[in-house]
Amino acid sequence: xxxxxPLDDVTVVDLSSGVAGAYCTHLLAGAGAVVVRxxxxxxxxxxxxxxxxxxxxxxxxxxxxxxxxxxTQSVVADPERPADVALVLDVLARADAVVWxxxxxxxxxxxLQPAALHERFPALDVLALTAFGLxxxxxGRAATEFTLQAWSGAIGxxxxxxxPPVSVGGRVGEWMAGTxxxxxxxxxxxxxxxxxxxxxxxTSIFEAVALSLTNMHxxxxxxxxxxxxxxxxxxxxxxxHATKDGWVGFMTGTGQQWLDFCVLVERFDWLDDETLIAxxxxxxxxxxxxxxxxxxxxxxxxxEILELAAALRVPAAPVGNGAxxxxxxxxxxxEMLVEAPEGGVVxxxxxxxxxxxASLPAPGRAxxxxxxxxxxxxxxxxxxxxSAGPTSGPGGRLPFDDLRVVELTAFWAGPSxxxxxxxxxxxxxxxxxxxxxxxxxxxxxRAVDEExxxxxxxxxxxxxxxxxxLGLRLDRPRGLELLVDLLDTSDVLIxxxxxxxxxSWELSPELLHQTNPGLIFVRMPAFGLTGPWRDRTGFAQxxxxxxxMAWVTGFPDGAPQVPSGVCDPLAGAHAAFxxxxxxxxxxxxxxxxxxxxxxxxxxxxxxxxxxxxxTAYGVLAQRxxxxxxxxxxxxxxxxxxxxxxxxxxxxxxxxETDDQWTALVDALGRPGWAQASELAGFAGRKAREDxxxxxxxxxxxxxxxxxxxxxxxxxxxxxxxxxxxxxxDHTQFAHRGFFETVExxxxxxxxxxxxxxxxxxxxxxxxxxxxxxxGEHNAYVVTELLGMTADEYDDLEAxxxxxxxxxxxx
Numbered sequence: 001x002x003x004x005x006p007l008d009d010v011t012v013v014d015l016s017s018g019v020a021g022a023y024c025t026h027l028l029a030g031a032g033a034v035v036v037r038x039x040x041x042x043x044x045x046x047x048x049x050x051x052x053x054x055x056x057x058x059x060x061x062x063x064x065x066x067x068x069x070x071x072t073q074s075v076v077a078d079p080e081r082p083a084d085v086a087l088v089l090d091v092l093a094r095a096d097a098v099v100w101x102x103x104x105x106x107x108x109x110x111x112l113q114p115a116a117l118h119e120r121f122p123a124l125d126v127l128a129l130t131a132f133g134l135x136x137x138x139x140g141r142a143a144t145e146f147t148l149q150a151w152s153g154a155i156g157x158x159x160x161x162x163x164p165p166v167s168v169g170g171r172v173g174e175w176m177a178g179t180x181x182x183x184x185x186x187x188x189x190x191x192x193x194x195x196x197x198x199x200x201x202x203t204s205i206f207e208a209v210a211l212s213l214t215n216m217h218x219x220x221x222x223x224x225x226x227x228x229x230x231x232x233x234x235x236x237x238x239x240x241h242a243t244k245d246g247w248v249g250f251m252t253g254t255g256q257q258w259l260d261f262c263v264l265v266e267r268f269d270w271l272d273d274e275t276l277i278a279x280x281x282x283x284x285x286x287x288x289x290x291x292x293x294x295x296x297x298x299x300x301x302x303x304e305i306l307e308l309a310a311a312l313r314v315p316a317a318p319v320g321n322g323a324x325x326x327x328x329x330x331x332x333x334x335e336m337l338v339e340a341p342e343g344g345v346v347x348x349x350x351x352x353x354x355x356x357x358a359s360l361p362a363p364g365r366a367x368x369x370x371x372x373x374x375x376x377x378x379x380x381x382x383x384x385x386x387s388a389g390p391t392s393g394p395g396g397r398l399p400f401d402d403l404r405v406v407e408l409t410a411f412w413a414g415p416s417x418x419x420x421x422x423x424x425x426x427x428x429x430x431x432x433x434x435x436x437x438x439x440x441x442x443x444x445x446r447a448v449d450e451e452x453x454x455x456x457x458x459x460x461x462x463x464x465x466x467x468x469x470l471g472l473r474l475d476r477p478r479g480l481e482l483l484v485d486l487l488d489t490s491d492v493l494i495x496x497x498x499x500x501x502x503x504s505w506e507l508s509p510e511l512l513h514q515t516n517p518g519l520i521f522v523r524m525p526a527f528g529l530t531g532p533w534r535d536r537t538g539f540a541q542x543x544x545x546x547x548x549m550a551w552v553t554g555f556p557d558g559a560p561q562v563p564s565g566v567c568d569p570l571a572g573a574h575a576a577f578x579x580x581x582x583x584x585x586x587x588x589x590x591x592x593x594x595x596x597x598x599x600x601x602x603x604x605x606x607x608x609x610x611x612x613x614x615t616a617y618g619v620l621a622q623r624x625x626x627x628x629x630x631x632x633x634x635x636x637x638x639x640x641x642x643x644x645x646x647x648x649x650x651x652x653x654x655x656e657t658d659d660q661w662t663a664l665v666d667a668l669g670r671p672g673w674a675q676a677s678e679l680a681g682f683a684g685r686k687a688r689e690d691x692x693x694x695x696x697x698x699x700x701x702x703x704x705x706x707x708x709x710x711x712x713x714x715x716x717x718x719x720x721x722x723x724x725x726x727x728x729d730h731t732q733f734a735h736r737g738f739f740e741t742v743e744x745x746x747x748x749x750x751x752x753x754x755x756x757x758x759x760x761x762x763x764x765x766x767x768x769x770x771x772x773x774x775g776e777h778n779a780y781v782v783t784e785l786l787g788m789t790a791d792e793y794d795d796l797e798a799x800x801x802x803x804x805x806x807x808x809x810x
Contacts, residue, residue, distance in 0.1 A: 004358050004585070004588070004589075005031065005032025005358070005359070005360065005361045006031045006032050006354070006358055006360070006581045006582070006584045006585045007028060007031040007032040007033040007581065007584055008032040008033070008034070009588075010028070010032075010033040010034065010096050010097070010189065011033070011034040011035075011036065011094060011095045011096050011097075012025060012028055012033050012034070012035045012036070012095060012096065012097045012098065012099060012185075013035075013036050013037075013038055013088070013091055013092050013095045013097075013098040013099070014035055014036065014037040014038065014072070014098075014099045015038055015088075015098055015099065015100045015101070015104055015106055015107045015112060016099050016100060016101040016104065016107070016129060017044060017045050017046075017101055017103040017104040017107070018045070018046075018101055018103060018129070018174060019046070019068070019171055019174040019175060019178065020101070020129045020174040020175070020177040020178040020181065020203075020205060021099045021100075021101050021129050021178065021181075022044075022046055022065075022068040022069065022178070023068060023174075023175050023178030023179065023182075024099055024127070024129070024178040024179075024181040024182040024185070025037070025068075025072065025099055025182075026067075026068045026069070026070070026178075027178070027179070027182040027577060028182055028185070029070065029071040029072050029364075030070075030071065030350050030360065030361075030363070031360060031581045031584075032360070032361050034073070035071070035072040035073065036072070036073045036074075036075055036091055036095070036372065036376065037069065037072050037073065037074050037075070037367070038075050038076075038077055038088050038091070038106055039074055039075070039076050039077070039106070039369060039370070040076070040077070040078065040079060040104065040105045040106050041076055041078050043076075043369045044065065044069070044104075045103075045104075046062060046064060046065040046068065046069075047061045047062060047065045047369070048062060049062050049064060049065065049630075050062045050063070050064070050613065050617065051064075051609060051613055051619075051621060051629040051630070052613050052617045052619035052629075053629075054616075054617040054619065061366060063340075063345050063612045063613060063615075063616035063617070064608070064609050064612055064613070065366060066340065066342060066345070066365070066366040067340065067345075067347045067348075067366075067608055067612055068366075069366035069367065070340075070341065070363050070364050070365060070366050071361065071363060071364035071365075072366065072367060073367055073371070073372040073375075073376075074367035074368065074369055074370055074371050074372055074373070075087070075088070075091060075370065075372055075373045075376050076369060076370035076373050077106060077373075079105050079106050079108065079109045085106075085109055085111060085112070087373075087376065087377060087380065088106065088112065089111065089112075089120070090376075090380035091376055091380065092117065092121060092124065093121060093380075094379075094380070095124060096124070096125065096189065097124065097125040097126070097127060097185055097188075097189070097198075098117060098124060098125070098126050098127065099127045099129065099181070099185075100112075100113075100114055100117070100126060100127065100128050100129065101128070101129040101130065102130055102140075114126045114128045114134065114200050114202075115200070118198065118199070118200050121198065122197060122198055123192075123196060123197060123198045124198040125185060125188050125189065125192075125198045125199060125201060126198065126199070126200045126201065127181055127184070127185050127200075127201040127203060127757075128200060128201065128202055128203060129177060129178075129181060129203045129205065130202075130203070130204065130205070131143035131148065131204070131205050131206060132204055132205075132206045132732050133202055133203075133204035133206070133207070133732070133736050133758070134200070134202045135202075135735070135736070136731075136732045136735035136736050137731055137732060137735060138206075138731065138732040139732075141713060142660065142663075142713065142716050142717060142718045142719075143205075143206070143718050143720075144628075144631060144634075144654040144656050144718045145171045145172075145173050145174055145205075145209070146167055146626070146628060146631065146634055146652055146654040146718070147652050147653075147654050147718045147719060147720040148173055148205060148206050148209045148720070149167050149168065149173060149209055149213060149652075150167075150636075150650075150651075150652035150720035150721065150722045150723065151206065151720040151721070151723060151728060151729060152206060152209045152210040152213065152214055152723070152725070152728050153210070153214045153218065153723040153724050153725030153726065153727065153728045154167070154168065154173075154209055154210070154213035154214050154725065155167045155626075155636070155652065155722055156646075156648075156650075156722050156723055156724040156725065157214075157215055157218075157230050157234065157724055157725050158215075158234075158235065158561065158563075158564065159234075159235065159561075160235055160558070160561075161283075161286065163555065163558070164625075164626065164636055164647060164650070165636070165646075165647075165650070165722065166553065166554060166555065166561060166625060166626060167553075167626050167652075168213055168549075168553050168563040168566065169549075169552030169553045169554075169621075169623065169624065170548075170549060170552050170553075170606070170607060170609065170610070170621075172212075172213065172549065172563060172566055172606060173205060173208055173209035173212070173213060174205060175570075175605075175606040176208045176209070176211075176212045176213075176566070176569070176570060176573070176606070177203060177204075177205040177208035177209075177756060179570065179573040179574060179577065179602075179606075180203065180208050180211075180573055180755070180756045180757055181201070181203045181757060182577055183420065183573050183576045183577045183580070183757075184201050184203065184755070184757030184759075185201060185757075186577065186580040186581070186584070187399040187400070187420075187424050187580065188201055188399065188759060188762075190399045190400070190580065190583065190584075190587075191397060191398065191399040191762065193587070194397045195397050197761060198761075199759055199760050199761030199762065200760040200761075201757050201758070201759060201760070202757070202758040202759075202760055203756055203757045203758070204736065204738075204756050204758075205756075206732065207733075207736075207738050207753075207754075207755075207756035208756040210728060210733075210738075210753065211569060211753050211756060212565075212566050212569040212570065213563060213565075213566055214725035214728075215229070215230060215564060215565055215725050216229075216412060216459055216462075216565050216568075217458065217459055217462035217463070217752070217753060218230075218724075218725035218726040219725075219726055219728070219739060219751055219753065220458045220459070220461060220462040220750055220751055220752055220753070221458040221459065221462075221726065222726035222727075223458070223749070223750050223751040224445060224456070224458040224461070224747055224750050225445050225458060228724060228725070228726040228727075229726070230725075234279070234283055235561050235562070235564070236250070236251065236279075236541060236562060236564065237279065237282045237283055237286055237289060237290065238250040238252060238261060238265075238289075238293055239559070239561070239562065240319055240545060240550060240559045240560050240561065240562070241290075241293055241294055241297040241298075241559065242294065242297060242298055242559065243297050243298065243300060243301055243302045243305060244298065244299070244300060244301045244302075245301050245302055246302045246318065246319065246324070247302070247318070247319035247559070247560060248297060248302050248305045248306065248316060248317070248318060248319065249316065249317050249318075249319050249541070249542065249544075249545030249546075249550060249560075249562065250309070250314065250315065250316050251315045251316075251539040251541040251542050251545075251562075252314070252315070253315065253539050254439075255277045257313075257314060257315065257537075258276065258277055259271055260312045260313060260314045261312075261314050262276075263312060264308055264309060264312050264314050265292065265293055265296045266296065267292060276289075302318050306318065310536060313537055314537075315536070315537045315538060315539055315541075315542050316542070317538075317542045317543075317545040317546040318545070318546060319545050319546070319550055319551060319560055320545070320546050320547060320548045320551065321548050321551040321552075321610060321614075321620060321621070322548065322551075322610035322611045322612075322613060322614030322615075322619075322620050322621055323614050323620050325337065325546075325547070325548055325604070325607075325610070325611050326346050326611060326615070328546065329532050330527060330528075330531050330532045330533040331600075331604070333531045333532055334527075334528050334530065334531040334598075335349060336348065336349055336528075336598075336600070336601055336604055337349065337604065337611060338363070340363070340612075341363055341364055341365040342365050342366075344615070344616070345612055345615045345616045346611050346612070346615040347363075347608060347611070347612055348601070348604040348605045348608050348611070349363075349601070350363075350601075351574050351578075351597065351598075351601040351602045351604070351605045352574060352575070352577075352578035352581075352595060352596060352597040352598075352601065353595070353596040353597075354578075354581070354582060354585075354593055354594075354595060355509070355593055355594035355595070355596060356582070356585065356591065356592070356593025356594065357585075357589070357591060357593070358585040358589070358593070397425075398424050398425025398762070398764070399424040399425055400421050400424050400425040400426035401425035401426070402491075403421065403425075403426040403427070403491045403492060404426070404427045404429070404489065404490040404491050404492070405418055405421050405422070405426045405427065405428045405429065405490065405491065405492040405493075405494065406429050406431060406483075406486055406487055406490050406492070406493045406494070407428055407429065407430045407431065407467065407493075407494050407495075408431050408474075408493070408494070408495035408496075408497065409430075409438075409494055409495060409496045409497075409524070410438040410439050410440065410496070410497075411438070411439050411440055411496075411568070412440070412459075412463055412540070412565070412568035412569065412572070413496055413524060413540070413567070413568040413569070413571040413572045413575075413599060414494060414495065414496035414524050414572070414575075415430075415438070415440070415463040415464055415572070416463055416568065416569050416572030416573070417494055417522070417524065417571075417572040417573075417575035417576045417579070418430070418467065418494050419463060419464065419465060419466055419467070419572075420572070420573070420576040420755075421492070421576065421579075422465065422466025422467050422769070423465075423466055423754075423755060423766035423767070424766070426492075427468065428466060428467040428468065429467070429468045429469075429470050429486070429490075429777070429781060430464060430467040430468065430469050430470065430772060431470045431472050431474070431483065432469065432470070432471055432472075432774060432775070433471070433472065433473055433474060433475070434471045434472075434473065434774065434775060434800070434802075434803030434804075434805065434806060434807045435473060435475070435806075435807060437454060437471075437774055437806065438460060438464075440457055440459045440460035440463060440464075441454040441455075441457045441460050441774070442454075442457070443457055443458075443459050443460070444456045444457045445457070445458065452746060452805065454774060454805075454806050455744075455746040455747070455773055455774070456746065456747055458747075458750065460771055461742070461744060461747065461750055461752065461770070461771045462750075462752050462753070462771075463771075464771035464772065465742060465752055465766075465767040465769060465770055465771050466766070466767065466768065466769050467769070467771065467772050468772055468776070468777040468780065468781070469772025469773060469774060469775055469776040469777050469778075470486075470775065470777060470778060470781045470802075471774050471775025471778055471802055471803040471804055471805075472778075472801070472802055473800060473801050473802070473803070474505065476800075476801055478796070478799070478801045479801050479802075480505055480507075482782070482786065482796075482801070482802075483507075484507075484511075484512070484515075485786055486781065486785065486786060487512055487516060487519060488515050488516045489516075489785060489786075490516070490519065491518065491519065491520065492519070492520045492521075492522065492579065493512070493519060493520070493521045493522065494522045494524070494575070494579070495522070495523055495524065496523075496524035496525065496599075497525075498525065498526075498535060498537070499523075499525050499529050499534055499535065500535055502523075509521045509593075509594040513592060516592070517590075517591060517592060518586055518590055518591065518592045519592040520579060520582045520583065520586060520592045520593060520595060521592070521593070521594045521595065522575055522578070522579050522582075522595045522597065523594065523595070523596050523597070524571060524575050524597050524598075524599060525538075525596075525598055525599070526538025526539075526542065526543070526598065526599050526600065527598055527599070527600050528596065528598040528600075528601070529596055529598075538599060538600070540564070540565050540566065540567035540568045540571075540599070541562045541564055541565070541567075542600075543567040543571075543599050543600045543602075543603040544562040544563050544564070544566065544567055544603060545560075545562060546600060546603070547567075547600060547603035547604045547606075547607045548604075548607040548610045548611070548621075549562070549563055549566070549567075549603060549606070549607050550562045550563070551610065551621070551623070552607075552610065552621050552622070552623055552624075553623065554623045554625070555623060555625040556622060556623050556624065556625065558623075560623060567599055567600075567602065567603045568599075570602045570603065570606060571597065571599040571602045571603075573602075574597055574601075574602040574605075575595075575597040578595050578597050579595060581595075582595045609621070626652075627689060628654070628656075630656055631654045631655055631656045632655060632682060632685040632686040632689055632692070633653065633654075633655055633685060633689060633692040633693060633696060634652075634653065634654040634655065635652075635653065635693050635696070636650045636651070636652055636722060637650060637651050637652075637653060637693075637696055637697050637700035637701075637708075638650055638697065638700065638701055639651055639700055639701070639703060639704055639705045639708060640700075640701060640702055640703055640704055641704050641705055648722060649705050649721070649722065650705075650721075650722040651700060651705050651708050651709065651719060651720065651721055651722060652719065652720045652721075652722055653696060653700075653712065653717065653718070653719050654718045654719075655685070655717065655718070656718070658680060658681065658682065659716075660716065660717055660718065661679065661680070661685065662680075663715045663716040663717050664712065664715070664717045666715060667711050667712050667714075667715035667717060668699060671695075673691075673695055674695075679692075705721045706721075709721055736758065737754070738753060738754050738756075739751045739752065739753055739754065740752055740754055740765055740766065740767045742767050742770045742771075743770060744770050744771070745773070746773070752767050754766045754767065773804075774803075774804065774805055774806060775802065775803050775804035775805065776804065778793075778797075778802045778803075778804060779793065782796065782802065
């Protein structure tokens with residue numbers, strides 16, 4: 001190891017006030033960046049935040065803040081004092097990037113807003129985190145995570161028959177936005193190696209929610225299928241079931257896994273019922289199936305069930321929560337949860353590992369308020385403001401246009417990591433076996449007896465734009481030799497197979513680095529490369545169950561529910577971040593490395609508040625349905641519109657601040673019941689949530705959704721129509737160009753979601769190339785990149801080492 005931290009040459013000023021900005025800078029500081037948090041005299045809002053309400057008013061910082069602000073610095077500046085604002089500007093003059101959101105008092109200073117900062121410091125990257133983005137018809141509108149989930153369609157499809165749809169707990173969308181922001185910021189920084197100008201990175205939390213919480217690209221699916229993938233609210237079946245001593249979660253993602261599950265729960269008659277292979281049929285027969293599964297699970301302990309499931313290779317996990325996560329054997333063995341620097345509190349470890357000569361810094365403590373103010377005042381006084389340097393270079397360069405990436409991944413998490421690189425210029429070569437291609441192709445709109453059925457897969461199209469396709473049989477020696485030859489000419493390998501797969505091929509980093517020492521080898525196993533769960537099959541839903549995400553999603557009187565899919569884009573974004581950390585090292589040393597990004601580690605970080613709050617305060621977070629520990633009132637309400645057959649239409653209303661409550665009261669016409677003095681404060685409203693829900697429910701029942709949104713949103717109240725995921729209101733999306741049209745030679749036109757981080761200087765479509773057809777670019781890879789002759793190519797094709805379509809035989 002060396003003393004060099006990967007990002008120790010990067011300085012970032014944090015002017016944000018929420019979870020998204022704090023997690024963005026937490027990731028950057030965790031890789032060694034110098035993060036300076038500029039705070040008003042009262043401090044960052046998260047210093048006083050606690051879901052349990054236990055943070056001391058006498059100055060003790062909240063445990064969540066101490067986690068997110070670890071290893072950072074604090075400079076206090078009063079926005080009312082020009083000298084303090086000047087100090088912040090002097091610090092910014094020495095920075096590479098600033099992270100901004102509109103809710104800090106400092107961020108409201110005109111000189112510290114994105115456009116002004118970009119004009120004053122043209123070499124600075126200005127990352128702006130807002131609810132809807134900096135422009136568009138919804139820019140500046142009131143919103144909370146809850147209403148963003150409603151607008152995007154993330155609530156409408158999730159739930160159980162006979163119950164209202166339910167939001168995802170834990171502010172996952174804000175954590176996701178912070179991850180996308182950090183990943184985008186590193187990409188912009190890498191571009192500056194050739195084009196030195198900074199830019200505004202306009203990041204929309206709404207778009208982050210739409211990309212990650214709406215069940216796998218529903219707009220793309222609808223564009224190609226002409227119907228939604230899930231026509232009604234659904235949850236997994238089997239899903240989460242009570243055991244003798246807790247809860248256990250299952251995920252049967254394939255037909256074989258369902259059959260194995262039938263054996264697990266001793267229902268051999270279900271094996272013979274082919275209709276139950278379809279999740280929709282299982283949903284229709286929910287009462288019948290769950291009656292047996294619940295009784296079977298209740299007769300066994302969680303440990304007994306997990307042992308049986310592992311033997312049958314049925315994906316399963318204990319349902320973790322703040323009290324139990326740290327005792328789960330795999331997390332303890334792999335040190336995925338560690339003691340905080342200040343002691344007494346358990347927090348997630350860094351969500352990735354670098355296996356190379358550069359090391360990540362040990363987690364540091366959070367700074368006291370203003371701890372580094374005097375130090376920075378001396379630093380800026382000791383010397384002149386540094387030159388901004390050149391602000392433009394040759395132009396036309398994309399962040400990764402010097403990289404060749406080989407991708408050995410399937411489904412969503414791995415492909416999304418590689419897709420990010422392709423979006424921003426990398427040549428990405430997706431390797432698929434003609435005998436067993438990416439499993440996303442199996443989710444086809446065509447029957448398996450139709451010609452090229454594997455090319456009619458909307459979810460494959462959505463997650464694989466920007467790539468070339470190589471059809472290569474890696475179960476044959478010659479195929480592995482070709483892969484190694486290709487890796488010798490490449491910069492990055494990304495894979496998300498089970499660890500034993502690459503072990504069987506003997507594709508070790510040591511072997512690959514013998515001939516290509518600069519190769520960065522990114523591995524994305526479900527649970528890690530070592531440990532008790534190393535060889536377990538894992539899906540996003542499994543991670544959501546184990547990490548605690550499911551624990552806080554659902555209603556208090558029911559079972560936990562999985563967010564169902566968020567861990568895939570979450571893991572992909574974390575992998576793209578970790579890869580760029582490794583690239584920063586290689587750009588300085590020329591050396592590649594192995595980067596390990598367990599999917600579950602990303603989930604544990606995003607669910608951090610649960611274990612932190614429990615170990616700090618002894619308070620266990622619970623499911624609250626559509627309510628929130630930080631908002632009151634907050635819920636879904638039926639409107640006067642005609643019945644949609646799904647229990648709606650519904651609107652979402654969420655009041656997080658006293659000012660929003662005052663605005664709601666005014667919009668309602670200041671009724672007498674709303675004038676009670678105790679309702680002016682959060683605690684009073686929280687104590688009377690049932691009454692407030694009844695009052696708002698009666699008011700909404702007399703009005704259409706459009707009338708409710710018009711009345712409340714104009715007044716400054718966070719409100720939304722509850723959309724289904726395939727039909728979000730496209731007004732804001734259209735303005736920002738979030739969805740892009742892509743042409744496919746078989747499927748025709750389709751629509752694909754873009755990136756929540758919009759680069760204002762480098763404006764280019766991120767889907768410049770459609771998803772590849774199976775083996776479409778074999779000739780380019782084999783003859784041009786590998787230099788083989790036409791005869792050698794024909795021989796490989798004749799022996800089925802390469803192929804341009806699905807071939808199940810031989």
